Structure formats: C-alpha cells, structure tokens
Amino acid sequence: xxxxxxxxxxxxxxxxxxxxxxxxxxxxxxxxxxxxxxxxxxxxxxxxxxxxxxxxxxxxxxxxxxxxxxxxxxxxxxxxxxxxxxxxxxxxxxxxxxxxxxxxxxxxxxxxxxxxxxxxxxxxxxxxxxxxxxxxxxxxxxxxxxxxxxxxxxxxxxxxxxxxxxxxxxxxxxxxxxxxxxxxxxxxxxxxxxxxxxxxxxxxxxxxxxxxxxxxxxxxxxxxxxxxxxxxxxxxxxxxxxxxxxxxxxxxxxxx
Ligand code: FPP
Numbered sequence: 001x002x003x004x005x006x007x008x009x010x011x012x013x014x015x016x017x018x019x020x021x022x023x024x025x026x027x028x029x030x031x032x033x034x035x036x037x038x039x040x041x042x043x044x045x046x047x048x049x050x051x052x053x054x055x056x057x058x059x060x061x062x063x064x065x066x067x068x069x070x071x072x073x074x075x076x077x078x079x080x081x082x083x084x085x086x087x088x089x090x091x092x093x094x095x096x097x098x099x100x101x102x103x104x105x106x107x108x109x110x111x112x113x114x115x116x117x118x119x120x121x122x123x124x125x126x127x128x129x130x131x132x133x134x135x136x137x138x139x140x141x142x143x144x145x146x147x148x149x150x151x152x153x154x155x156x157x158x159x160x161x162x163x164x165x166x167x168x169x170x171x172x173x174x175x176x177x178x179x180x181x182x183x184x185x186x187x188x189x190x191x192x193x194x195x196x197x198x199x200x201x202x203x204x205x206x207x208x209x210x211x212x213x214x215x216x217x218x219x220x221x222x223x224x225x226x227x228x229x230x231x232x233x234x235x236x237x238x239x240x241x242x243x244x245x246x247x248x249x250x251x252x253x254x255x256x
Contacts, residue, residue, distance in 0.1 A: 014235040016188035018062040019055060020210070022202055023047070025194025025218030038082045043220035045086045049094065052137060054224040056101055058231070062136045062184055066202050070110065070144030084118050087141070091121045098125065102134030108180035109143030136184070143180075145204030152178035181206055189234045193219045193226075211237045 023044060030040030048065065055063045068083060075083075098105055105126050111119060155178045159165040165174070176182065186206045190199070195216040199207060213230045215222075 014231055015059050016211075016231065016234050017060065018064070018185050018187045018189075019060050020064040020066070020187035020190045020203055020207070021051070022066045022190070022192040022196075022200060023219040023222075024192060024196055026220060028194065029218040029220045037079060040218075040220055041079075041083055041086055045090055047220050047222050048090065049097075050223050051227060052094075052097075052103070052135075054227050056103065056135045058227070060135055062138060062187075064108070064138040064140060064181075064187060064203070066140045066143065066200075068109075068141045068143070069201060070142055070147050071201065073113070073142070084115055087114075087139075088118045088121060091118070091125050095121075095125055095128075098129055098137070099132070102132045103129060104132045104134065104136045105129045106136055106138045107141050108138055108148070109141045110147070111141050113142045138181075138184075140202070143202075145199075145201045147201075148180055149205060151180075175205065179205060186210065188239075189213060189230065191215070191227075191230050193217050193222050209239070209241055211239065 026040035026044040027037040028040070029043065030037050033039075048067075051065075052063065067087065072083070073080065097103075107122065107126060111122070114122070152175055156165070156170060156174060160167055160170075181203070186208070187203060187210045190203070190207050190210045191213045192198075193215055195214070197214055203210075211234055213233055215226060215230070217226050
C-alpha cells in the first residue's frame, strides 16, 4: 500500500475505486414505522444486497461495509443476537451470489469474538472466495478503528523489540501494512446514512484523504439511486491531497 496520497485515477472519474459505508438508521427507520428495531436491521440486510449488486455492476473495486462495530457488543443481547443471525443468514443465502459473481469476501475486525455459528460459514466463504478476481467485499465486523491502530502499534513494537525493525525506519507504509486493510487502496469515498455527521471509529487511518458523503436517507431505504447520487457528488469534488489546484491539474509525472 502506498502512503503517497496521490490519486491513481483521474479526479473526474465518477466511480470511486473503494467505497466504504457506515450503514446507519436501521433503528430509526423501524421506530418511525411503529416496528421493532430488529425489523430495521432485517430491511437493512436487504439494502446490503442491493448495494453490493449495484457497486459490483458500477465497477467499484472494493466495498467496505461497517456491519458491526466493536462498540455494538454493548447493545441489548437480543439485538446483538438478531444481528448475528442476520449475518449468518446473509453468508448462507448470498453464497452463490458472491461466488457466482467473482466477489472476494473479506473481513476486518476481531472476528474471533463472533459466535461460532456465524464464524464457521463466514470463514468458509472467505476461504472459498479468496481466489476470486472481482469486487472485494469487506465486512467490518467487531471492528473499531482505534482498536485496529492499537493492534498495529503492538505488532510494530514486537518487530522493534525483536530487532527486525529500527524505530527510525517506521514510516506510513509500516503502519498501513500493519492494519487489517494492508495491501488495499484507501477508501476514496466514505458514505454515512441517516443524517449523522461523524466517523464513529470507522477506518480512521484509511479515511485520511477520503471524500465524505452524508445523506439523511436511512440505511434500509438506501438503493442504487442513492448510491448514484453519492457518486455524482464524488465526481464533483476536487481532490487536492494537500496540493494546489494547479498541481492537481498536471499529469502525475510532471509533479514534484
Ligand atoms: C446502525 O443502525 C446499523 C447497525 C449497527 C448494523 C448494521 C447491520 C445491517 C445493515 C444488517 C446486517 C448486515 C449484514 C452485512 C447482513 P442503528 O441500529 O444504529 O440505527 P439507529 O441509529 O437509527 O438506531
């Protein structure tokens, strides 16, 4: 993974290569309809199907979905249980869709905390789809950006303690390579639904240069049209990566 934050595609390219989504608003969607929160999560799982298909068809290379945060373990047991069941059902029901469309399923986060009935089919599908060449679908599960950074610091400290690495050689690539996302492009576009304006511990390092897109739409209502609206906004953004407008307009090889 390169730490140089220059775009590898034209700044006008409409489809971001890596899209990361904070899927928020399931609970409010349900409560506003007089339904239990769990119904919002059920509809949210259907939105996941729609968005995975749309991203694949639109040429997105990596789609990262914040499906369950480290902090979500603190929710009521019944809600956590339902979310785990939905995850299990997703993996079982979407297996053919994932394999048939060449999708590589991957996870980030501490998946060792997931119950065995989720982990077994999940790990199996991750392994089965590992050689696929199509879109990479990343499920962030039991994931927290700060937790991921702490793990990375520990791993780097171990390398230093063992004499394999000297502190002066620690650079951005060292850190990026120690993250769960090692080897992938950083997200170009981070979407959050439901009107909340924060990152909530999601991809903190990786989002350093991401374009942020917030929409009031609740996740269960998010569809292909909502995604296209986000991509249109993305295409209008001027991504400067700390440079000037003039520098960004120059071809990469002429920049210094
Ligand atoms: C946030 O909404 C959403 C979650 C904590 C879970 C996201 C889960 C899904 C979309 C369904 C299952 C996922 C997969 C991959 C099958 P919220 O409950 O915080 O909503 P609120 O802010 O309105 O209460």
